Amino acid sequence: MNALVQNISKYRKMRGFTQEELAQKLNRSSQAISKWETGQSSPDISLLPDLAFALGTDINSLMGYVYDKKKITIYEDEYRQEDYYWGLKPSPMCYRVMEMAPPVKPLRLLDVGCGEGKDSVFFARNGYIVTAFDMADTGVEKTKKLADLYQVNVNVFKANILDFRLETEFDVIFSSGVFHYIKAELRSEILDNYKNNTAVGGIHMFNVFVPKPFIPPAPEQEPTAQNWKSGELFTYYTDWRLHTVSEIVFDCNSSGIPHKHCMDMMMAGKMG
Known part of the structure; x- marks a missing residue:
């Protein structure tokens, strides 16, 4: 948070804006800007893209993240094609979310690692208030x-x-086919952060690939992928109600080469 506080002020001054001028660009009050810059409050996550744009930077720099410039996902190039690499059919997990948390009232949903957006857009079309992020510019x-x-x-x-x-x-945090990028030493920290920022009664719907000795490695070469153990995902949710706990083996043709994956899938609910 300290980095965000410092960077809002730094980039505002670099652009030559007063707090009042920045507030006008964001349709906020100058008092709100002042509170951000003094750490008394924080801008809503939904405002970060507009804030970064107004300050002439990107969200990563605004939040103080420093990235290795090398490619961190093989899909940055795959998403450059005109067609949608993963197609437009939503994940079956989306329907499970709708069963457990139907949008009969406005529900805030976060799609972690949204790829090309097929699930995010599906949720938005069905009435959820959707926030999403991905590491690939082309996916965004x-x-x-x-x-x-x-x-x-x-x-x-x-x-x-x-x-x-x-x-x-958020009321719902959703992620499909992304958690294999999380390093083992960061899993507890990241999932605790997600759990702490979920409303009481909210749900998490996640899956993760797990290796099996009877399944050959997938043809995609993902140098940053990290193995999860079978059942590991569930152990981070012993204090939540587990609605869905399953492990499946399924066929995949995403690379144009038929292959199989084993995946653990979980839906968990935050109890009051």
């Missing part, structure tokens, strides 16, 4: 494009799951 742009196509709002921005931490509460 295609998410925006898909949201525009269906005329829905998805607050999407670029962030790295390893560095980004939540400071805003």
